[in-house]
Amino acid sequence: MHTDPNTTRSADAAPDGPTARGDARIHNIGYRSYSGPRLGRSHGRASLIEHSLRGAFGLGRSARSKVLPMLLLTIMTLPAMIMVAVAIATDLNELPLEYTRYVVFMQPIVGLYVALAAPQMVSLDLRYRTTPLYFSRPLERSDYVTAKLAALSVAIFVFCALPLVLLYAGALLGELSPSDETVGFLQGLAGAVVFAVLHSALALLIASFTPRRGFGVAAVIAVLTVPYFAATSLQWIVYDLGSSGAVDWIGLLSPGTLMDGFQGAYLGGATDFPSGIAPAAGGAGLAYLLVTVGLTALCSFLLLRRYRKVGI
Amino acid sequence: MTVIVTEGLSKRYPGVTALDRLTVNIGPGVTGLVGANGAGKSTLIKLLLGLAPATEGTSRVLGKDSAVDGSAIRAQVGYMPEHDCLPPDVPATEFVVHMARMSGLPRTAARERTADTLRHVGLYEARYRPIGGYSTGMKQRVKLAQALVHDPQLVLLDEPTNGLDPAGRDEMLALIRRVHTDFGISVLVTSHLLGELERTSDHIVVIDGGKLLRSESIGGFTQSTTTLAVEVTDSDRHPNGAEAVHEALTAAGLTAQRDAGQLVLVELAPGAEGDAGYDTVRDTIADMGLGLVRMEQRRHRIAEVFAERVDAAPAAPAAPEGPTTPADPTTPEGPADPAEVPAQAPTPAAQEGADGRAH
Numbered sequence: 001m002h003t004d005p006n007t008t009r010s011a012d013a014a015p016d017g018p019t020a021r022g023d024a025r026i027h028n029i030g031y032r033s034y035s036g037p038r039l040g041r042s043h044g045r046a047s048l049i050e051h052s053l054r055g056a057f058g059l060g061r062s063a064r065s066k067v068l069p070m071l072l073l074t075i076m077t078l079p080a081m082i083m084v085a086v087a088i089a090t091d092l093n094e095l096p097l098e099y100t101r102y103v104v105f106m107q108p109i110v111g112l113y114v115a116l117a118a119p120q121m122v123s124l125d126l127r128y129r130t131t132p133l134y135f136s137r138p139l140e141r142s143d144y145v146t147a148k149l150a151a152l153s154v155a156i157f158v159f160c161a162l163p164l165v166l167l168y169a170g171a172l173l174g175e176l177s178p179s180d181e182t183v184g185f186l187q188g189l190a191g192a193v194v195f196a197v198l199h200s201a202l203a204l205l206i207a208s209f210t211p212r213r214g215f216g217v218a219a220v221i222a223v224l225t226v227p228y229f230a231a232t233s234l235q236w237i238v239y240d241l242g243s244s245g246a247v248d249w250i251g252l253l254s255p256g257t258l259m260d261g262f263q264g265a266y267l268g269g270a271t272d273f274p275s276g277i278a279p280a281a282g283g284a285g286l287a288y289l290l291v292t293v294g295l296t297a298l299c300s301f302l303l304l305r306r307y308r309k310v311g312i
Numbered sequence: 313m314t315v316i317v318t319e320g321l322s323k324r325y326p327g328v329t330a331l332d333r334l335t336v337n338i339g340p341g342v343t344g345l346v347g348a349n350g351a352g353k354s355t356l357i358k359l360l361l362g363l364a365p366a367t368e369g370t371s372r373v374l375g376k377d378s379a380v381d382g383s384a385i386r387a388q389v390g391y392m393p394e395h396d397c398l399p400p401d402v403p404a405t406e407f408v409v410h411m412a413r414m415s416g417l418p419r420t421a422a423r424e425r426t427a428d429t430l431r432h433v434g435l436y437e438a439r440y441r442p443i444g445g446y447s448t449g450m451k452q453r454v455k456l457a458q459a460l461v462h463d464p465q466l467v468l469l470d471e472p473t474n475g476l477d478p479a480g481r482d483e484m485l486a487l488i489r490r491v492h493t494d495f496g497i498s499v500l501v502t503s504h505l506l507g508e509l510e511r512t513s514d515h516i517v518v519i520d521g522g523k524l525l526r527s528e529s530i531g532g533f534t535q536s537t538t539t540l541a542v543e544v545t546d547s548d549r550h551p552n553g554a555e556a557v558h559e560a561l562t563a564a565g566l567t568a569q570r571d572a573g574q575l576v577l578v579e580l581a582p583g584a585e586g587d588a589g590y591d592t593v594r595d596t597i598a599d600m601g602l603g604l605v606r607m608e609q610r611r612h613r614i615a616e617v618f619a620e621r622v623d624a625a626p627a628a629p630a631a632p633e634g635p636t637t638p639a640d641p642t643t644p645e646g647p648a649d650p651a652e653v654p655a656q657a658p659t660p661a662a663q664e665g666a667d668g669r670a671h
Contacts, residue, residue, distance in 0.1 A: 038416040044415065047414060133411060138384075138386050
């Protein structure tokens with residue numbers, strides 16, 4: 001008679017063994033096919049937006065990639081907190097800075113963030129040649145581009161809107177006029193939306209031309225700052241020469257002054273222009289509106305065209 | 313049922329014809345797509361996925377037109393590119409989950425499928441580490457996993473054994489075989505190494521210069537005859553043993569020839585008649601009193617497809633132009649210019665592939 005020593009031992013160890021042990025089995029389930037839902041293009045696009053948006057703040061990536069976005073976000077919100085503290089402590093009637101002015105005031109920081117986030121979104125996919133994996137899925141190339149545009153726009157908007165929310169909350173806590181503050185806050189948010197969309201199209205276009213992230217960062221910073229300083233100095237020169245009418249038109253020449261003038265014309269009143277006066281909503285302001293919309297559309301179009309060529 | 317059908321498919325870039333009126337039918341199973349670098353393999357894959365428009369001709373994948381239904385095709389097809397395509401700073405699990413969601417799988421399904429697929433391709437604990445630290449073999453497994461994660465009906469694998477050492481190659485090829493046998497997924501696998509597709513594929517398609525050279529089941533390539541390589545010692549009676557054996561075997565009615573070295577190659581027909589040939593060889597050598605150093609069976613290498621063409625091409629009739637000739641998969645002489653044949657015949661890749669299989 002054959003007795004298996006293993007069987008004997010396990011039976012000894014567990015008197016009621018056979019049934020109790022019989023339930024605990026390791027199954028080799030082999031390959032399981034998938035018969036669940038396939039949600040297609042729109043789901044892929046939504047997932048890509050979510051993934052890219054998280055990536056823009058370093059979420060879901062290594063700890064090292066979280067440092068800079070979080071540091072910049074802190075620097076971005078710090079002045080807002082100080083302003084709120086000062087306003088409440090000294091019983092001011094209004095915040096030291098208007099909502100729409102805040103983003104313009106903090107533009108160097110926003111610019112740095114945009115320069116950091118845009119290459120993170122597209123250059124890495126180009127550098128590691130991950131794009132063929134996206135394009136060999138149901139997504140079309142236009143889906144990829146619109147998803148990236150949407151994700152960066154939302155990221156920049158969140159980056160700009162967070163301090164505004166702090167200001168607004170502080171203003172309400174400090175019992176400033178709720179109606180004035182609400183109007184100003186909404187104007188600030190609207191400005192942030194336009195700012196975010198314009199800058200995301202511009203920065204993604206620049207970043208999509210280089211697989212090297214460092215180059216992308218440098219190029220975006222250059223495109224945001226060099227024209228800004230050029231336009232601003234030119235404005236001052238022209239202003240000092242006495243032709244203040246030309247100041248408005250020169251403001252169209254850089255993304256920074258463009259946003260400043262646009263907000264001045266439609267969302268508030270003041271600008272950082274030498275005159276301190278905003279372009280008239282009907283006159284030069286219209287040019288600001290058209291250039292803002294046109295530049296955004298042009299950059300998006302070029303970005304779409306760029307991705308018809310690269311990435312397979 | 314056919315998985316891939318192309319008809320007169322051409323792709324011309326300025327100055328280059330990547331695919332030239334390719335007409336081929338590919339059924340379920342593992343199909344090897346063989347060609348030298350630049351033969352048009354990757355171009356074909358791009359056209360099949362609907363990523364680039366064909367210059368002329370049509371292709372259908374899983375019954376859908378590549379030019380129109382690209383998105384629907386890509387939902388049911390997996391693709392593993394030839395080159396590196398993995399971000400180094402992300403763990404394999406996260407990356408493959410992301411790719412599964414890109415294919416349209418809901419979040420939980422994507423996670424389950426990722427765990428399953430990574431296990432099937434043989435990636436265990438390492439899957440939680442960033443991909444940057446992986447070996448080439450592990451990276452190839454991740455690339456394969458992302459192609460399989462949405463349970464496609466067909467996967468297109470572009471040079472999956474690139475950069476792997478011999479052991480890694482064997483594992484990858486066995487895995488590819490399993491993709492079909494265990495997972496039930498049809499496979500189109502490209503390689504410039506002819507030898508390695510021989511044991512993985514059910515069907516081989518050979519293209520060169522964008523044209524179809526041959527499309528046949530693996531049996532057609534390798535099983536028509538068997539070659540027996542025989543090596544013997546020399547003796548005082550037979551100072552040149554190989555030559556003596558060659559003569560004796562020829563006298564015994566077998567088709568034998570000398571190769572460049574000390575080997576005698578004996579052609580054996582399939583079936584019982586061929587099996588009797590083994591006895592003849594053994595007895596002949598024993599009777600001559602020579603030592604039998606080696607007697608090894610060699611299947612016909614796919615590389616010989618090219619060698620055959622060198623022989624066949626000069627005898628081929630004036631190459632007829634037109635899409636019909638390459639359409640006939642059984643015609644080994646395509647309309648290819650005979651002048652270009654020597655260039656493709658003994659490709660180093662082909663030799664390498666054949667040598668790798670020799671022992």
